[in-house]
Amino acid sequence: MLTIGETAEVLGISAHTLRYYEKERIVLPLRDAGGDRRYDESHISWLKFVIKLKETQMPIAAIQKYASLVREGEHTAEARVKLLAEHKRSIRAQLETLTAADEMLERKIAGYRTLIGSSR
Amino acid sequence: MLTIGETAEVLGISAHTLRYYEKERIVLPLRDAGGDRRYDESHISWLKFVIKLKETQMPIAAIQKYASLVREGEHTAEARVKLLAEHKRSIRAQLETLTAADEMLERKIAGYRTLIGSSR
DNA sequence: ATATTGATTAGAGTTTACTCTAAGTCAAGT
DNA sequence: ACTTGACTTAGAGTAAACTCTAATCAATAT
Numbered sequence: 001m002l003t004i005g006e007t008a009e010v011l012g013i014s015a016h017t018l019r020y021y022e023k024e025r026i027v028l029p030l031r032d033a034g035g036d037r038r039y040d041e042s043h044i045s046w047l048k049f050v051i052k053l054k055e056t057q058m059p060i061a062a063i064q065k066y067a068s069l070v071r072e073g074e075h076t077a078e079a080r081v082k083l084l085a086e087h088k089r090s091i092r093a094q095l096e097t098l099t100a101a102d103e104m105l106e107r108k109i110a111g112y113r114t115l116i117g118s119s120r
Numbered sequence: 121m122l123t124i125g126e127t128a129e130v131l132g133i134s135a136h137t138l139r140y141y142e143k144e145r146i147v148l149p150l151r152d153a154g155g156d157r158r159y160d161e162s163h164i165s166w167l168k169f170v171i172k173l174k175e176t177q178m179p180i181a182a183i184q185k186y187a188s189l190v191r192e193g194e195h196t197a198e199a200r201v202k203l204l205a206e207h208k209r210s211i212r213a214q215l216e217t218l219t220a221a222d223e224m225l226e227r228k229i230a231g232y233r234t235l236i237g238s239s240r
Numbered sequence: 241a242t243a244t245t246g247a248t249t250a251g252a253g254t255t256t257a258c259t260c261t262a263a264g265t266c267a268a269g270t
Numbered sequence: 271a272c273t274t275g276a277c278t279t280a281g282a283g284t285a286a287a288c289t290c291t292a293a294t295c296a297a298t299a300t
Contacts, residue, residue: 005246015247016289024287034296036247056221060287077239081232088225091218098215101176105208112201119197125276135277136259144257154266156277180257 001030007039011047018047024060026050026067056091121150127159131167138167144180146170146187176211 007029008015021027022037027047029037039047053063066083069076127149128135141147142157147167149157159167173183186203189196 003247014289017287019249020288034247036296052221052224055217077232077236081229081236084225084229084232088222088229091222091225095215095218095222097175098211098218101172102208102211102215104172105204105211109201109204109208112197112204116197116201123276134259137257139279140258154277156266174257 001032001038001040002044004029004037004039007037007044007047010044011051013051021047021050024064026060026063053087056087057094058087058090062087121152121158121160122164124149124157124159127157127164127167130164131171133171141167141170144184146180146183148191173207176207177214178207178210182207 002010004015004018008018011018018027018029018037018039022029027039027043027050029039029043032038050063050067053066054060062083066080069080069083122130124135124138128138131138138147138149138157138159142149147159147163147170149159149163152158170183170187173186174180182203186200189200189203
């Protein structure tokens with residue numbers, strides 16, 4: 001059971017952000033006797049998942065939606081898959097955009113290098 | 121020579137955004153006799169390039185930096201390559217993140233589908 | 241005993257990248 | 271002559287996602 005500081009450390013995000021995620025109902029940690037937040041293994045792995053979604057440009061609003069489906073229980077499985085499948089399509093689109101840009105930069109950089117090389 | 125509206129149309133961005141890019145010195149269009157902005161082929165292809173950088177998460181500040189190097193002339197070629205090469209590394213990192221997330225979602229969705237399938 | 245450390249809260253402030261508003265000019269069409 | 275539509279400006283407003291502040295409290299360290 002980790003404190004907010006330890007959790008922030010482990011995940012590489014700030015305690016501020018963790019409180020913000022709680023305010024947005026993305027993660028609901030436990031509380032200890034003193035009223036301090038406590039994050040267990042399930043919170044940590046959930047947050048790691050959230051961070052993966054974030055890293056792949058899922059907006060907070062969509063993560064909130066997914067989190068609320070998870071809280072609602074088993075019967076939302078279908079809706080969850082729909083949401084994740086749609087995000088997966090967005091990831092595929094991003095992959096294509098990035099691959100195209102990578103190739104474009106490859107060519108552009110090669111062109112510049114020829115230019116620089118020939119001027120020395 | 122396109123007007124701001126035509127340019128916006130062609131590029132799929134708003135005229136507002138084009139004025140914003142000008143304010144930020146990312147693109148400096150010509151002006152016609154009436155004082156209206158005019159974009160020629162070189163502006164259009166530059167903006168297409170800028171949009172590619174944007175789509176791959178290059179911040180406006182970095183695009184500004186690159187644009188200023190381009191305006192400074194030939195002798196900044198080395199600095200430009202450095203900037204582009206660094207962005208290329210960022211694209212590679214994004215590709216890895218996205219690929220990992222794609223696989224993770226593939227597994228997660230497969231798991232959910234088994235769950236839903238077995239409950240019907 | 242006091243000082244530091246790390247936590248708490250509500251709410252304000254920041255950054256990025258637009259996005260829009262208001263007030264106005266100008267050319268073309270009816 | 272009038273309306274329409276596209277353009278002009280400076281500057282205000284917005285949305286997303288944090289990020290920080292101030293005041294406070296509780297447990298440890300010296």
